[in-house]
């Protein structure tokens with residue numbers, strides 16, 4: 328069967344860790360006592376994700392959860408995001424959001440990503456490098472980025488985000 | 493130029509030979525990711541036969557100018573081709589006169605034209621009836637109209653099979669119904685609607701009827717006089733023609749009674765700063781330089797299809813539909829969405845545990861192009877409790893072997909994803 332050949336690009340997009348988070352997302356739901364909430368939509372495909380975040384007085388993320396419907400990539404990205412971001416200070420979160428976008432394009436290699444942003448966070452950021460598989464699939468960038476984009480608008484105090492415009 | 497010589501020698505009906513048909517579409521011989529292209533997205537846009545490509549190229553290389561303007565031979569030659577294309581459309585849909593054939597840039601513009609002109613004659617409380625399976629382009633124009641002038645938008649429900657029943661349409665009609673706007677064939681599910689009966693029911697209570705024929709035109713013979721619809725809208729690009737061209741058929745008395753759509757050149761007979769007079773039909777609705785070459789290309793596409801017996805094309809497409817439906821059902825945990833008795837050329841489905849987008853990305857690597865998403869029919873997706881489906885849709889050039897490639901590729905995708 329022709330389709331049985333190994334397709335490295337596909338395998339790096341759908342790595343085990345992505346499929347695992349996609350099927351059994353962590354921190355799915357809503358933080359009841361949230362300080363901000365934002366709903367992100369990809370109007371092209373109808374995927375949506377809502378992010379709720381609780382932040383303490385020092386600007387540290389106490390808790391965040393996501394609720395949404397989407398493809399394996401967007402759900403895995405959201406799930407991994409919640410694990411990576413919990414406990415970080417919001418200014419570090421902002422930096423991380425930018426770094427993930429670069430990682431998903433060809434602007435930052437997984438090694439650079441860890442080297443530049445992983446200071447003291449190495450183990451926590453490691454799983455995110457799996458998102459770099461999306462770089463061979465530009466049409467899927469928005470899937471990987473939707474949760475992060477939504478988190479940014481949440482931190483900025485906006486209650487909605489869209490991948491368009 | 494063989495494509496142009498056709499005009500002279502009215503060719504006999506061609507035998508529908510699938511191999512030969514495929515050779516008419518040059519793109520079908522290309523590969524994608526080193527796999528033969530398996531194009532199963534003709535409902536989004538159909539591929540183009542050589543005859544259409546040749547005509548477009550010929551026009552730009554040898555015979556291009558603006559239309560209706562130049563008193564010189566180039567312009568006259570292209571003007572007559574443009575008008576000949578209109579005549580071909582007229583024959584294709586059996587309109588009474590070519591004054592009833594308005595060129596637009598697509599079905600979307602054709603429907604918006606009706607909502608912006610006929611729609612302006614409606615009053616608060618008047619009702620427009622659509623169905624739950626409409627494409628966004630047959631929903632939003634009416635929502636905009638509702639917000640502007642207070643019409644009421646009524647939606648006929650869709651059954652679990654993805655069907656729309658005549659009874660439910662009839663139940664939505666009232667004395668206040670001014671327009672019934674329905675799809676001929678659902679782009680998302682392939683459901684074929686009983687448009688002739690719907691038209692008769694609407695007329696019986698004095699309402700007008702617009703058919704969104706974007707999908708219908710490619711798969712069903714259309715005779716607007718027999719249907720008796722007041723408007724029929726479609727795009728050229730789903731009919732194997734170029735994009736950037738569409739058609740609004742409208743009954744002559746309707747079009748005459750409607751105010752113009754856009755203002756500009758071509759649509760006037762006399763202009764002063766105090767007042768202007770509108771041109772005769774169809775120019776009244778064709779302000780500005782029209783999509784000239786695309787219209788000529790559409791004419792060539794119509795000629796191409798008309799070279800065949802359309803029942804041969806329909807039989808082939810139906811065979812693909814039946815075969816694909818059977819084969820899909822052999823896959824585990826598949827849910828077909830849209831199982832109406834009467835369908836045309838499209839299958840929509842979801843596979844448990846595999847999101848349509850992930851499937852489409854993996855299918856693409858096998859050279860298979862399918863559409864994954866909401867198909868510009870979000871309310872319909874909501875109706876079935878999904879955000880997206882995978883849709884495989886067929887054109888006259890698809891084969892059973894391509895259905896097999898789809899099924900194989902789906903199995904492979906599932907191995908990766910599930």
Ligand SMILES: Cc1ncc(COP(=O)(O)O)c(C=O)c1O
Nearest residue numbers: 598599600627629679706707727
């Ligand atoms: C049923 C239906 N209506 C309307 C449209 C809009 O056509 P266009 O985008 O060519 O204007 C489409 C195209 O997807 C369609 O399938």
